[in-house]
Amino acid sequence: xxxxxxxxxxxxxxxLILLVGALVPLLVTSGFHLRLVSxxxxxxxxxxxxxxxxxxxxxxxMGQQGFFALGAYAFTLLMSAGDWSFWSALPAALLICxxxxxxxxxxxxxxxxxxxxxxxxxxxxxxxxxxxxxxxFTGGTxxxxxPSVKFSGHVVSRTELYYAILLIMVLVLVMQNFxxxxxxxxxxxxxxxxxxxxxxxxVNVTAWKLRIFILSSVLAGLAGIASAVVxxxxxxxxxxxxxxxxxxTIAVVGGLGTRYGALLGACVVVIAPQGLAxxxxxxxxxxxxxxxxxxxxxxHGLSGLIPKLFGRIRRKAVLPAHGVVKAGEIKP
Amino acid sequence: xxxxxxxxxxxxxxxxxxxxxxxSISLIYGTNRVINFAQGEFVMLGVMSAILFMVTxxxxxxxxxxxxxxxxxxxxxxxxLGVYQPLMRRGAAPLTxxxxxxxxxIIATGIALxxxxxxxxxxxxxxxxxxxxxxxxxxxxxxxxxxGVFAGLLLLTWYLMYRTxxxxxxxxxxxxxxxxxxxxxxxxxxxxxxxVFSALISGxxxxxxxxxxxxxxxxxxxxxxKGFMAAIxxxxxxxxxxxxxxxxxxxxxxxxxxYGSSLYAEPIIFSLILAILFFRPYGLLGDFEAGRR
Numbered sequence: 001x002x003x004x005x006x007x008x009x010x011x012x013x014x015x016l017i018l019l020v021g022a023l024v025p026l027l028v029t030s031g032f033h034l035r036l037v038s039x040x041x042x043x044x045x046x047x048x049x050x051x052x053x054x055x056x057x058x059x060x061x062m063g064q065q066g067f068f069a070l071g072a073y074a075f076t077l078l079m080s081a082g083d084w085s086f087w088s089a090l091p092a093a094l095l096i097c098x099x100x101x102x103x104x105x106x107x108x109x110x111x112x113x114x115x116x117x118x119x120x121x122x123x124x125x126x127x128x129x130x131x132x133x134x135x136x137f138t139g140g141t142x143x144x145x146x147p148s149v150k151f152s153g154h155v156v157s158r159t160e161l162y163y164a165i166l167l168i169m170v171l172v173l174v175m176q177n178f179x180x181x182x183x184x185x186x187x188x189x190x191x192x193x194x195x196x197x198x199x200x201x202x203v204n205v206t207a208w209k210l211r212i213f214i215l216s217s218v219l220a221g222l223a224g225i226a227s228a229v230v231x232x233x234x235x236x237x238x239x240x241x242x243x244x245x246x247x248x249t250i251a252v253v254g255g256l257g258t259r260y261g262a263l264l265g266a267c268v269v270v271i272a273p274q275g276l277a278x279x280x281x282x283x284x285x286x287x288x289x290x291x292x293x294x295x296x297x298x299x300h301g302l303s304g305l306i307p308k309l310f311g312r313i314r315r316k317a318v319l320p321a322h323g324v325v326k327a328g329e330i331k332p
Numbered sequence: 333x334x335x336x337x338x339x340x341x342x343x344x345x346x347x348x349x350x351x352x353x354x355x356s357i358s359l360i361y362g363t364n365r366v367i368n369f370a371q372g373e374f375v376m377l378g379v380m381s382a383i384l385f386m387v388t389x390x391x392x393x394x395x396x397x398x399x400x401x402x403x404x405x406x407x408x409x410x411x412x413l414g415v416y417q418p419l420m421r422r423g424a425a426p427l428t429x430x431x432x433x434x435x436x437x438i439i440a441t442g443i444a445l446x447x448x449x450x451x452x453x454x455x456x457x458x459x460x461x462x463x464x465x466x467x468x469x470x471x472x473x474x475x476x477x478x479x480g481v482f483a484g485l486l487l488l489t490w491y492l493m494y495r496t497x498x499x500x501x502x503x504x505x506x507x508x509x510x511x512x513x514x515x516x517x518x519x520x521x522x523x524x525x526x527x528v529f530s531a532l533i534s535g536x537x538x539x540x541x542x543x544x545x546x547x548x549x550x551x552x553x554x555x556x557x558k559g560f561m562a563a564i565x566x567x568x569x570x571x572x573x574x575x576x577x578x579x580x581x582x583x584x585x586x587x588x589x590x591y592g593s594s595l596y597a598e599p600i601i602f603s604l605i606l607a608i609l610f611f612r613p614y615g616l617l618g619d620f621e622a623g624r625r
Binding site: 060104107108110111114115117118119121122123125126129130133134241245248252282283284285287288289291292295296299 | 361441442595605
């Protein structure tokens with residue numbers, strides 16, 4: 001049985017986020033700002049998956065942008081070319097992400113640290129290449145339009161769409177908290193600690209790696225679908241390098257291996273560039289500098305600041321971020 | 333018959349480039365177990381500063397080459413002192429340092445974007461691009477220079493690593509930096525040398541391939557990834573295995589593009605690497621690395 005305390009810690013944060021998120025449409029009036037908040041939710045879904053994989057389980061994937069685009073493309077193609085309904089296209093697209101993750105995960109997850117990072121990055125690049133060059137199927141660099149989502153003749157409005165994405169994000173956070181606070185979370189964290197030790201304690205290392213890789217790929221696909229619906233289009237930029245940079249920046253700035261790091265990081269990464277006068281060109285430099293400074297000076301990210309601010313040292317099950325990566329390290 | 337010759341020559345030219353980037357990545361990895369994600373950015377800096385020194389400033393060729401190499405070495409020192417050292421001092425894991433070098437690559441691309449803009453620029457050539465008949469094959473001096481430099485640098489690296497006492501220091505540091513330090517080897521200097529030497533190699537690559545590829549600020553990532561694919565295919569542990577992996581990738585790429593369509597080249601190489609890694613997780617020639625674990 002789970003103690004009441006654990007259940008509370010699992011639900012309290014997401015409930016608060018749901019409450020605040022539900023009030024946002026009352027506060028922001030312009031469509032542009034509502035879109036920004038939707039993008040924050042999308043990035044949170046994407047990076048929650050990445051955080052489970054890298055922050056908790058210590059298995060890095062630099063191919064998440066590939067799954068982000070795969071979900072979006074599969075969904076769009078099923079909806080427009082396949083003429084499927086929304087409710088069949090959504091699970092089918094997620095299933096495609098899961099199957100692809102399974103197929104490339106079996107050989108890839110035998111690899112560790114750098115090998116895994118680069119091999120997954122190759123997947124992302126291959127996907128980007130296919131998306132931009134297989135023109136008759138994917139629409140090339142111009143991409144494809146996403147048909148608007150309709151339920152029995154009623155076209156879903158931007159605000160309704162935002163509420164749907166918010167709800168999905170909160171559910172994803174609840175699921176993450178559930179995983180982290182049960183035996184599953186401890187199995188994942190044992191992977192990033194020492195695989196051999198984990199195995200000797202009865203953790204099925206291969207199975208857990210594969211499960212968490214598939215879960216994070218499906219979450220990336222879900223975020224991709226949401227992004228396609230919000231942007232009303234899908235193009236190869238979904239699978240390109242800037243998305244990966246955003247994922248890494250969000251994860252590191254928010255705090256790897258923390259429950260709400262993805263949300264905090266997404267807020268910063270989406271909102272901060274809006275204040276810049278020369279937006280486009282200097283954006284990449286600022287992402288890079290943020291990433292570097294946080295890696296050096298705040299390895300626990302913004303989430304590491306919160307206990308400091310409130311003077312609480314009650315940090316359960318959160319190891320130092322530098323310990324995070326030990327799993328893949330080759331020990332001399 | 334003629335076609336296969338042309339394809340193999342093209343594969344060898346690209347393979348020299350991938351191989352040299354793979355060799356550079358493997359050299360740094362060999363001293364400190366860190367993957368330098370900014371390796372392709374050194375090539376990009378070499379290409380772009382060639383435009384700056386040769387076209388914008390009209391320097392004579394030899395002075396321009398010197399200036400380009402100075403720029404690349406400075407970039408390597410900035411990377412080593414500004415990213416690698418601080419992260420290392422804070423006890424960061426190799427993977428964290430790799431993300432740090434990725435951040436450095438992003439910053440370098442961003443700065444280059446501000447200087448040179450996003451457009452593809454023509455790069456002046458050091459060797460002539462005039463067609464040259466070599467038996468049945470058509471080639472040009474620039475292409476031959478790339479292959480020649482590849483062979484020369486391989487030989488130089490081999491001599492340095494296996495025929496000098498400094499090479500012994502490099503290999504000892506790669507096996508275990510702490511014990512190497514106990515033996516009186518200045519492990520930190522070896523690491524710095526690794527960064528500078530591999531940046532020099534990448535700078536030379538940049539000067540040579542600039543005219544063939546054209547200069548674009550985003551070219552670094554692709555080169556890093558191709559170089560890394562070369563290194564994992566051959567085996568990260570040895571610079572020569574990495575170089576061989578680069579030639580293999582480029583030849584497969586050229587064959588697929590020559591007989592099929594270049595659309596399939598990347599997916600095929602990717603599946604090939606997946607298959608090889610499935611059976612030999614440390615690369616085709618990666619016994620050294622596997623033995624270390």
